[in-house]
Amino acid sequence: MGKKTHGRAISNAKINQLNKNIVSFFEKTDIKNETVLVETPRHYILTPVHWQSWDDNGYVIIPALVSKKLCEDVCNMLYERLKMDKNNPASWYSCHALKQGVMVQIFNDITMQVIRSLPQVRDVFEQLWGEKT
Numbered sequence: 615m616g617k618k619t620h621g622r623a624i625s626n627a628k629i630n631q632l633n634k635n636i637v638s639f640f641e642k643t644d645i646k647n648e649t650v651l652v653e654t655p656r657h658y659i660l661t662p663v664h665w666q667s668w669d670d671n672g673y674v675i676i677p678a679l680v681s682k683k684l685c686e687d688v689c690n691m692l693y694e695r696l697k698m699d700k701n702n703p704a705s706w707y708s709c710h711a712l713k714q715g716v717m718v719q720i721f722n723d724i725t726m727q728v729i730r731s732l733p734q735v736r737d738v739f740e741q742l743w744g745e746k747t
Contacts, residue, residue: 660741668742676738680729691725692718 664674692698696712699705712719720726729735 660738674738674742679734679738680732684725684729687725688729691723692720695720695723 660668660674664676667674689700693700696708696710696718697705698708710718
């Protein structure tokens with residue numbers, strides 16, 4: 615089996631066939647004067663370290679992707695909705711109707727929607743899932 619990247623593996627035979635197809639394309643096509651538009655994310659490109667975290671852990675941490683103020687808004691909403699005291703970690707793990715296992719069912723809250731609508735956040739999801747969101 616070929617090299618495994620981002621949770622996917624390509625056989626050596628497929629890699630060789632793809633390389634032959636690429637060489638053949640360039641031999642048949644004069645692209646020196648062509649303009650090629652490549653769709654790339656508008657704001658943020660995941661690094662190899664991010665991809666490795668995604669493959670190993672199922673998540674990525676991207677410092678400063680979202681403003682500190684927006685992060686604080688989400689934290690404050692969580693503390694309020696779940697009746698937690700941010701200065702008392704013991705209050706963070708009490709039972710609440712919105713908690714289902716480790717998940718908290720508040721994904722439609724406006725503070726979460728604001729973050730999800732940011733172009734740089736959408737770009738990261740597009741990269742992770744390989745399609746436009």
